[in-house]
Amino acid sequence: MTVRTRFAPSPTGYLHIGGARTSLFSWLYAKKMGGEFILRIEDTDRERSTQEAVDAIIDGMEWLGMEHDEGPYYQTHRFDRYKEVIQQLLDDGHAYYCNCSRERLDQIREQQMAKKEKPKYDGCCRDKGLAEADDTVIRFKNPLEGEVTITDHVRGTVVIKNQELDDLIIERSDGTPTYNLTVVVDDWDMKISHVIRGDDHLNNTPRQINILNALGAQIPEYAHLPMINGPDGKKLSKRHGAVSVMQYHEEGYLAEAVLNYLVRLGWSHGDQEVFTLEEMIEKFDIRDINKSSSNFSIEKLQWMNQQYLMSLDPVRVAEQLAFYMMEHGIKIEEGPALVEIVMLLRERSRTLVEMVENSRFFYEPVEEYDAKSVKKHIKAGTSAILVTIREKLANLEEWYADKIHHVVQEVVNEQEVGFPKVAMPLRIAVTGSTMSPSIDTTLDLLGREKTLDRIDKLLVFIANQ
RNA sequence: GUCCCCUUCGUCUAGAGGCCUAGGACACCGGGUUUUCAUCUCGGCAACAGGGGUUCGACUCCCCUAGGGGACGCCA
Numbered sequence: 177m178t179v180r181t182r183f184a185p186s187p188t189g190y191l192h193i194g195g196a197r198t199s200l201f202s203w204l205y206a207k208k209m210g211g212e213f214i215l216r217i218e219d220t221d222r223e224r225s226t227q228e229a230v231d232a233i234i235d236g237m238e239w240l241g242m243e244h245d246e247g248p249y250y251q252t253h254r255f256d257r258y259k260e261v262i263q264q265l266l267d268d269g270h271a272y273y274c275n276c277s278r279e280r281l282d283q284i285r286e287q288q289m290a291k292k293e294k295p296k297y298d299g300c301c302r303d304k305g306l307a308e309a310d311d312t313v314i315r316f317k318n319p320l321e322g323e324v325t326i327t328d329h330v331r332g333t334v335v336i337k338n339q340e341l342d343d344l345i346i347e348r349s350d351g352t353p354t355y356n357l358t359v360v361v362d363d364w365d366m367k368i369s370h371v372i373r374g375d376d377h378l379n380n381t382p383r384q385i386n387i388l389n390a391l392g393a394q395i396p397e398y399a400h401l402p403m404i405n406g407p408d409g410k411k412l413s414k415r416h417g418a419v420s421v422m423q424y425h426e427e428g429y430l431a432e433a434v435l436n437y438l439v440r441l442g443w444s445h446g447d448q449e450v451f452t453l454e455e456m457i458e459k460f461d462i463r464d465i466n467k468s469s470s471n472f473s474i475e476k477l478q479w480m481n482q483q484y485l486m487s488l489d490p491v492r493v494a495e496q497l498a499f500y501m502m503e504h505g506i507k508i509e510e511g512p513a514l515v516e517i518v519m520l521l522r523e524r525s526r527t528l529v530e531m532v533e534n535s536r537f538f539y540e541p542v543e544e545y546d547a548k549s550v551k552k553h554i555k556a557g558t559s560a561i562l563v564t565i566r567e568k569l570a571n572l573e574e575w576y577a578d579k580i581h582h583v584v585q586e587v588v589n590e591q592e593v594g595f596p597k598v599a600m601p602l603r604i605a606v607t608g609s610t611m612s613p614s615i616d617t618t619l620d621l622l623g624r625e626k627t628l629d630r631i632d633k634l635l636v637f638i639a640n641q
Numbered sequence: 642g643u644c645c646c647c648u649u650c651g652u653c654u655a656g657a658g659g660c661c662u663a664g665g666a667c668a669c670c671g672g673g674u675u676u677u678c679a680u681c682u683c684g685g686c687a688a689c690a691g692g693g694g695u696u697c698g699a700c701u702c703c704c705c706u707a708g709g710g711g712a713c714g715c716c717a
Contacts, residue, residue: 186717221716278715285713294643295713313715331646340644340713348715355717379645379712400646403710407652411710437653440666444654447665466654468647469710476653476667486680523680534678549677584676595676603677611678 179211180369183237183244184359186218187229190420191236193412193472194374194404197438201401202372203242204439204460214366215244220251220358236421240431241453249366251358258353261361261391262314262346270390271346273312274301296342314347316357316387324382329370329399329462336382344383360384364393372399372462375469399462402442402469409471417474424477428500428527432488433481442466450483478526485525490518493528500528511539512621520613520621537607538622542630545637546609553600553610559638561591562601566631575624581616605634 183199185191191199206213215237219225234248251258265271276297285295297315306312319338326334346357353361359380363371378400388395406416418424424434436451443466445451445459485493494514501508508514517535525531568583587598599615606627612618619627 184717188717218717224716281715289642292642296643334645336645342713345715350715352715354715359717374711375646376711377717380717382645402647405710409652409709440653442653447655449653449666466647470654471652473652473667479667482680521679524678553677588676597676599676609678613678615676 177369178367179206179209180214180367181206181211181372182214182216182247182363182366182368183242184216184218184362184373185233186221186224187226187233188221188224189229190232190422192419193421193438195233196236196240196421196434197404197441198372198374198401199237199242200240200435200438201399201443201460201465202370204457205370205372205399205462206245207457208460211369212245213242214249214368215247216249216251216362216366217247218251218355218358220352220355222252222352225252232420232422239422239425240435246366249362251362254358254362255353257365258347258358258361262353262357265316265346265387265390266314268390270317271314272302272304272317272343273306273308274315274343274345275306275309275312276300277311294340297344299343302343311349313345313349315343316346316383316390318343318383318386324385326378326381326385326398328378328381329397330402330465330467331378331400334378334381338382338386341383341386346387356380356383357387360387360391360393363396364388364391368396370397370399372401375400375403399465402466404441405469405471407471407473412472416472428529428531429477429481430484430488430493430496430528433477433484436484437477437480441470441472450480482522482526485518485522485528485531490515490522493518493522497528497531500532504529504532506532506536506539508539511535516621520617524613542606542608542633544608545604545634549600549604549608549610553596553604554638554641557593557597558601559635561587561593561598562605562631562635562638564591565598565602566628566635569619569624569631570628572624575620577614577616577620580619584615601634602631605630 181202183202185195203213217230219230230248237244262271281297284298288295301315302317318341321338323335323337326336328334344356345354347353381398385395404412406412408416412419418427421434425431432453435453435456439451439456440449443460443464445464451459494517497514497518498508501514517531517538521531521534525534565584565587568587569580572579572583584595584598584602588595591597600610602615602619603610603612606612606618606622
């Protein structure tokens with residue numbers, strides 16, 4: 177049997193972290209088993225579904241590299257098929273028309289709640305043999321007795337009594353099919369072997385199994401994934417920061433890092449933290465998925481991102497950096513090659529956006545000096561030292577990091593001061609603050625002309641103080 | 642409320658009855674390396690929700706309680 181998994185989002189918003197993780201597990205399993213991964217858009221709720229959301233979801237999946245082998249299928253394109261199945265259910269006595277008003281439904285719900293019972297449809301029209309009318313819906317005749325056993329690869333065996341279930345609506349009064357019907361039909365038609373989805377669907381599973389049984393369809397394997405919550409353990413929402421996967425892209429995270437971070441949420445392979453895509457596929461096993469929900473931690477994602485920034489081929493990172501440079505208005509032709517920037521700053525940047533900001537001084541003039549740095553390192557003798565080093569730098573024959581370092585050391589020796597006495601003012605002159613990569617490489621990359629200009633500028637600044 | 646699910650350091654997790662004095666990672670705190678920042682490195686802090694069983698022995702199995710989550714829609 178070929179393994180076929182699917183990701184079936186409803187297009188009511190962007191691809192969020194939880195959806196991405198669900199998709200990832202589904203995708204990984206398909207890849208691992210040499211199977212197929214299908215993308216299906218569950219857009220039967222026409223009120224809330226938008227093309228914009230469909231595009232956003234596809235963009236997100238594409239960015240993360242989760243390519244689908246089939247689809248996207250749209251449920252709205254399959255209405256004829258759903259009609260057909262519903263008719264079959266009707267013909268076989270597994271479904272019936274119901275004309276209970278919404279008011280009546282609300283009323284019995286209230287009554288049941290008041291009696292501390294689980295709200296359920298009371299089966300009022302179940303045996304009335306009603307015919308189709310404008311205001312009728314079609315309900316599935318759920319078995320009254322017995323129980324449904326779900327064999328879940330994550331949860332184990334879950335048994336639900338049929339008495340807990342009710343006759344759910346499978347076709348609305350406007351003639352459109354509902355979720356529980358469409359999923360069943362699609363998973364069946366699309367020969368989905370493994371339904372890997374969020375935990376929130378565990379409760380729907382027994383209903384779906386009953387429909388599948390009524391249809392004489394095979395029951396797929398199930399794996400219900402635990403949820404991802406915010407850092408505070410509450411449902412992930414906008415107040416926790418970025419929820420959309422693409423927002424992480426905008427913030428300078430690498431797809432590899434996001435994937436790696438996500439795969440470790442609810443899944444593990446011993447103590448291993450970092451996985452290449454190949455390793456993920458090779459080592460992924462449904463049996464290693466956790467049962468409990470996990471909390472999203474931006475700190476760990478940041479750490480992970482930096483791991484990738486540091487280990488990925490700098491040329492490739494530079495290619496991506498170019499995009500962010502542009503986005504943040506930096507003219508890359510005004511400064512050093514991006515590969516150099518990556519090599520210099522990847523140990524000091526957790527995201528590509530941070531790298532952009534950390535490298536800004538290479539491309540744009542220093543507008544202001546960090547007050548604390550100035551206070552601490554600009555002292556009485558600083559100007560003299562700056563003038564000396566400027567002189568030596570101006571006369572350097574070759575502008576290379578090691579030559580520059582040599583010159584700085586020379587001044588340190590001649591003036592009989594500590595290295596910081598020379599290096600710090602230089603840093604301030606060139607970057608605006610004292611936090612910078614090694615000073616010699618920085619000057620090397622910045623170039624002689626800009627270096628001298630900036631020293632002059634700082635000298636003027638000191639004079640005016 | 643009813644039903645279902647979950648519960649190991651602050652967070653992600655290892656743990657398949659003795660390997661547990663509960664391991665790793667992030668974060669945090671200290672030391673070292675370093676011209677600053679960072680990287681790197683060494684060390685520290687820190688958890689089996691509670692209570693009953695079962696067993697020679699329980700983080701691991703069973704039950705109860707508590708807490709958290711989900712479902713209960715003509716949403717998906």
